[in-house]
Amino acid sequence: MYQEIYKYFVLNRKISIPGIGNFSVNTDSAKLDFVTGVLHAPQPKVAFEKGQPAIDRQFFQYLSKALNIDEKQAVQSFQAFSQSIKENIDSNKPVELPGIGKLQKGYSDDDILFTEEHAVTPAYLNDIKLSSATDSKANLVELYKTGDNLIITEETEDDRLEMIVKEKDEDYWWVYALILALMGVGALLYYYI
CATH class of the missing domain: 3.30.160 (Double Stranded RNA Binding Domain)
Incomplete structure (x- = not known):
């Protein structure tokens, strides 16, 4: 189940998990470091926002096609998946979402802490070393x-x-x-x- 969810997340740059929150991909702009003379490439960052997500009908259609089941079964299996994540977080077990990050229980009962996974930068996003800052x-x-x-x-x-x-x-x-x-x-x- 998670592989299909991750594939949808990568393709659409957002996903909502009921009871948990919304994940989205934002891109930090390129930065020039004058001291070292390096132009840093733009970096994708995963953002997490706790809250009740809206129903994404397109996601359920995708999930039903990916799993070869009807939409109603896709909705039920996704709700079971999100419920298992919620139960693990409530019992103080961190939940690892490969490629996205790690979720764990926060300081209060309904608080969720998100730690982004450090992704490997693609080869086309390498930093550029300049011979001078104004090169x-x-x-x-x-x-x-x-x-x-x-x-x-x-x-x-x-x-x-x-x-x-x-x-x-x-x-x-x-x-x-x-x-x-x-x-x-x-x-x-x-x-x-």
């Missing part, structure tokens, strides 16, 4: 796979424009030489004819 040539965006990494910054955009202008100047030097040669030939023809 504009950091490899932040790889735009095209042409052998070179094109980095999008103000400085690079200006450099790219200068390279285009230089290439145009270098490409048309022969036109100026041809015009001067024709003018020289014309001057010689005018003088001698």
Whole structure:
């Protein structure tokens, strides 16, 4: 049962468990650490809010399809699952929800403490080490796979424009030489004819 619940949570970024509360995934924004010169990637965080959840009909439809049972049986089995979690918490047994976190009884009878599980950061969310805190040539965006990494910054955009202008100047030097040669030939023809 838990595998299907976790799969729904990962796909929809939220799940509600009756008698327990609501879980949702929030994303912390990227942070720049000026002291160490590291750009920290955005991190997903699991948030828990105690309260009575609203009925999620889409979840029960998903659960009935995943378990190959009808919706009424899916609702009953999910209520039994949430009731077992509630009973474990009431008897001071911590409940581990792999990939989400740990639930345990709080200081008062109806209080639930939630501890988020530290998830492994995906490879595409690695931190970036900058050579300086104001490094504009950091490899932040790889735009095209042409052998070179094109980095999008103000400085690079200006450099790219200068390279285009230089290439145009270098490409048309022969036109100026041809015009001067024709003018020289014309001057010689005018003088001698």
